Amino acid sequence: MSGDKDSAQQRDDYRRIKWNGWGSRGRAMVLDPNDPFVVIHPTGKKIRGLTDFIAKEISGSTGGERVKLTPSPSVSLEEALQKLQPPVVNDAFVSAFGSELRSEQLHQDGESRLIHVVGKNYRDLWRMRRGDIARAPDAIAVPESHDDCVKLVALADKHNVVLIPFGGGTNVTGGVEASPFETRRMIVSVDMRRMGKMLSIDKESRIATFECGVLGPDLDEQLGRHGFMLGHDPDSYIHSTLGGWIAARGSGAYSNKYGDIENMVLSMKVATPKGVIETPLASRQCGPDMSGLFVGSEGIFGIITEATVKIEPVPPVRHYEGWLFPSFEEGYAAFYKVVKQDLAPVCMRLYDDDETRMSFALKTDAPKIQDLAGKGIKQYIKLVKGFDLDKVCLCIVGFEGTPYNVAHERAGVTKIFHAANAFRVGTGAGDNWQEKKYDLPYVRDFALGHGYWADVFETTAFYGQGVGLWRAVKQAVRDVWKAEGKQGWIG
Amino acid sequence: MSGDKDSAQQRDDYRRIKWNGWGSRGRAMVLDPNDPFVVIHPTGKKIRGLTDFIAKEISGSTGGERVKLTPSPSVSLEEALQKLQPPVVNDAFVSAFGSELRSEQLHQDGESRLIHVVGKNYRDLWRMRRGDIARAPDAIAVPESHDDCVKLVALADKHNVVLIPFGGGTNVTGGVEASPFETRRMIVSVDMRRMGKMLSIDKESRIATFECGVLGPDLDEQLGRHGFMLGHDPDSYIHSTLGGWIAARGSGAYSNKYGDIENMVLSMKVATPKGVIETPLASRQCGPDMSGLFVGSEGIFGIITEATVKIEPVPPVRHYEGWLFPSFEEGYAAFYKVVKQDLAPVCMRLYDDDETRMSFALKTDAPKIQDLAGKGIKQYIKLVKGFDLDKVCLCIVGFEGTPYNVAHERAGVTKIFHAANAFRVGTGAGDNWQEKKYDLPYVRDFALGHGYWADVFETTAFYGQGVGLWRAVKQAVRDVWKAEGKQGWIG
Known part of the structure; x- marks a missing residue:
């Protein structure tokens, strides 16, 4: 350090x-003071589709004059x-x-x-x-x-x-x-944020010990000097700590390859009122394992002070790309085939039709040529592929590792996706997701700042229940809105 | 059922x-009543190298007349x-x-x-x-x-x-x-052995619920009817139960691909004096996870009665093969390269020089042609490859999965092993290991029955410590024998 x-x-x-609010002071998504229909992204880029999206999809505006958002200050x-x-x-x-x-x-x-x-x-x-x-x-x-x-x-x-x-x-x-x-x-x-040091690293055994107040970027920066990383990437990555990830039983965007936090943590020290508990480093120890009591504990049993984690070499290849599926159900079925074929992309995300529209609404200004390309793609998938544009679902799939393995995984996944009539939109969509993956809390705060409630909820389900759960949850939320006479968007 | x-x-x-003793009555490794230098394998096959191996390696006989074993009955x-x-x-x-x-x-x-x-x-x-x-x-x-x-x-x-x-x-x-x-x-x-039923299976989500008294072969036979298996294969597989695997925090020969028992068990029911505890099925539940208290508990907190496990499709390809490495250190280094390249054979076992000799001593009679081939290999690796035959280490590597994945993994591993100057002895050695992998307890009982103490001990170590640990443990055991004036074999 x-x-x-x-x-x-x-x-x-x-x-x-x-x-x-979310994040550091001075970093926010705000209305452009010069144009009420433009939102300024924290990076300074302009988002032109969001206010209309909110007006139409959340407020239920049916067209006519464009609707201005009303600030609701703190x-x-x-x-x-x-x-x-x-x-x-x-x-x-x-x-x-x-x-x-x-x-x-x-x-x-x-x-x-x-x-x-x-x-x-x-x-x-x-x-x-x-x-x-x-x-x-x-x-x-x-x-x-x-x-x-x-x-x-x-x-x-x-x-x-x-x-x-x-x-x-x-x-x-x-x-x-x-x-x-x-x-x-x-x-x-x-x-805990004064406790951010890496205490030791064993590159050959691929383990490192950290103080648990270390923030995501600081942790990976310290590992990065040795060519390693943790591979844990929750939405809160920039502002959350190793100890918090453990205490909250965290999952991340890349857990498909690198595991959830409980798979990464090999041992931890916990300061409790009854003394210090240090869980054993070896996974095959005899007797019960106390780790599960602290993972997900939200800190109720003590302070998780230090943890030894398995670390990953920074992958020589990182490849992210976007695909469009004609429908959520078809995308879901293709994902299942990938799992059945025992292929394991580092991440594989499917946005349903509603979320895909929001994703497009959040697009920041891009060079004209990209806009034209985007319009060309829409025409192509509509006319040539026969997609119903209202049902199109965006998919982001990522591969990390050696060139040998990434080529193998990509070829396998590509074959399955093509067989499912999906359309590859390329690495631009993947890079765009990478760039914006930590943005959602800023969108939430922007909504809060203009009188809208916005939140994310997440769950896990077994493959056999996924599509049914997705449909039932959306319907249940919409039924409540209807009964209460409210407008809303869920995706 | x-x-x-x-x-x-x-x-x-x-x-x-x-x-x-080990296993079912009537199944044992015994001396041939007609030839004191032949051991009969439980299958009835003859083992001709074991008595000489024991005489030389354990009793320290330096040659001359062949030594007969003395029964030490129960x-x-x-x-x-x-x-x-x-x-x-x-x-x-x-x-x-x-x-x-x-x-x-x-x-x-x-x-x-x-x-x-x-x-x-x-x-x-x-x-x-x-x-x-x-x-x-x-x-x-x-x-x-x-x-x-x-x-x-x-x-x-x-x-x-x-x-x-x-x-x-x-x-x-x-x-x-x-x-x-x-x-x-x-x-x-x-x-628990009257509780051996599969209670439910969800093939799409790949989970099944069993009573915990089910023995290994019965469990996989019930899954096999649906095209699935568990993938847990400890040495005790034939005679141990699902509940026992959980209570003992079991690992198996194929854990490299399918995980250890705690990775397989998604949920369990435990009858305790304070009531029934049922751990949640979803891995991302909120709050602490009690599973770790029961996994490895040896039954001290209650009776693990039922468990829901993740199941694996029976792999379309299963390929096992043997390799010879010029030394343990070189084999170990090659294994590490396989891990570094992120290749994951279903199993990868390296026997050191001493254990390789025992493995050869346990060989059952084979057709003459195989014997000749074996001698040819020895000559080849000695003369052409320049191996020191006293240091040769046997390696068994296995691949399971789709043809697409197995071809990829095999090619990757083969390249690394060849670069390490290893010699492929082919699938015969792999099949032989598969056939005999549950035999070691019978060898132990045979030794006990002739006045020899024999046991296996196992541990886990991080890669960086592996070779040092291997050397230190063998030396420590030999030092004790020397100090106590005893003879023994460790491999």
Whole structure:
């Protein structure tokens, strides 16, 4: 880790994060002040299809004059700070903390507290933006090592203080939020982001040990210097930590090849009130395995301080491409054939017709030539392939690895997709997905900022139930809207 | 499950198992009564190299006259039965058992007890053969369903009776043996082998639910009718159960492709004194995962009654072949290259020089032409390839799957092995390994029956430590022999 990075961490990363929205301050998707029908992407690129998409698909506008979006602003930082309840301070704990750690590692200012009140779920941000501030932590501890965490947990146990481990704060299940009924005990949010170091790497055995407060990009940057990566890529990648991934039982865009977080973590250290638990490194140990208790625990049993993970060499080939399927059902069936043929692309994503339309609506400005090509493709798949354009489904498929393996996997998948009458739109769509895969929370915040509720929900299903589940969920949501007289879009 | 099979199970499979050795009664490796230098394989084939191998490598004979083995017989069944301690009988439990289940499901005869005293570790059998009978269970319960197990656990809890779940009884860690200090409470061994049914199969989602007393071959036979298999193949496969594999955190010969048992089991039902625990079927559930507590538990938390497992289509291609490497180190390095190239044969086994010699010594009679071919190979690798015949290491590599994938994997592995100067001996060696992979316990019993201690120990190591560990363990064992003035063979 470079000296610069260390001092950046000393300044505490969390202060750069929005208290009422996704990501770092100053990075957002906003309306173009000069054109009410243009949305500016965080990169500065222009999105011209989104306001019309919202008007038509969400508000149910049936055409005629274009509909302008109405801003629905958040309360200000000052207003929010005034709504913070006065802190509960356990003087004995604070004093002991100053002796065992350093007083500077306990932050009691309002802004620090505000940033740690909730996670980044839609409901979390909706409350914050309205000034509906839940039970805030009374202080933020910023441990700098496993030993700091051990001391902190012991102190909290001794002084009856509540600890809430806090990684990147992108939690969506209420895992970083205090109980509203906890009015008497002091609550301390334990912000892990000063613990971002790689402690060791064994390149031959392909394992590395990290402090668990390391953020996604910092983790892969440290591994990258040795030619390795982790291969975990959740939507929250940029703003979430290794410890958070473990505590939330995380999955990522590339789990199909590299595994889910519980497959990556070989061993971890957990500071609990009963002492430190270190799970064994070898997978074939005798006796029960405690790992499953901490993976998915949301931090309730202790602070996950360090973890040893399996690491992957940075693949020499990375190839992502887009395909169009005539329908969701046909795409789903083709995916199943890929699985049956035991081919394993690093990722394989199918967007249904509704989501495909949103994906097109989110397109940023591209050179004219690409626009023309896009129109040509539409004509081709309609006229030559006979696709119903309203049912077209976008698919993104990615391959990573050695040239030898990628060529094999690609050829196998291509054969199956062609047999399913799919149309390859090329690597542009794949690269576009790669570029925008972390954007969805900004779209959600943009919607929130204009009076729309927006959220993502996810689940897992067995192959045999997939299509039925997809249909039933969409229908159930639409039935509720209909019964309640609401408009909405689900894809 | 066919009617025949059901009635066979009603007669209780366990009665066919040896009380003092591996496998079914009547199946063993024995000295040829007509030739003291010939060993008869359980199949009836003759092994001509084993007695000389034992004389030279284990007893340290330096040549001259051939050494005959001296039998070291076991005590008889009658003698062993007389050494059984009188049973502790909890009358209230036995009576309640008869009401809640059927009296016929509780076996209190001496032979049933004797069969359930210990597992099949070397130490277990050595004690049994000497008539050193450990604390035997006082009765054997044979539940026929999950509900039977739930009732049984509740009864045992109520009447303070000890239960020991017993699958196939091939345990090697003392997991089926009672504590010698448990002299007052009644101990009941719960033999699961009447619970061998497949309860459901979802071919599209590739999952199936089984009762956990199902033995390996019965499990795969039931799946095989639908074109599927589990892919779990431990050395104990023929005599061990699904529940036992889970409770022992089992690995198998094909885990490289199909995973270890904890990767195969998606969900399980466990009858515990506090009630039934059913782990969720979906891998991405919220919150901690209890599975790890039961996998590897050796049955201490309850009876694993049913499990839902992922299943694999029976592969259209199965290809196994043998290779010879000039040394263990070179073979190990080649294996590492295979891993680095992200190729995944279904199995890849490397026998060191000592084990390769034992493997040759265990060869059964083959047609003359094969013998000649074998001699030709030896000459070739010595003269043309320049191998030191004392250091040659046998490798078995297997590929399973679609023709498309197997061709790809084989070509990749072949290229790496050739670059490592290895010599392909062909599919005969692979088929031979397939045929004999369950034999080692019979060799162990044969050794025990002639005054030799023999056992297998296994471990896992990271790639970076493999060669060093291999050397250090062999040296450490030999150092002990030397210090103690003993002879032995380790490979």
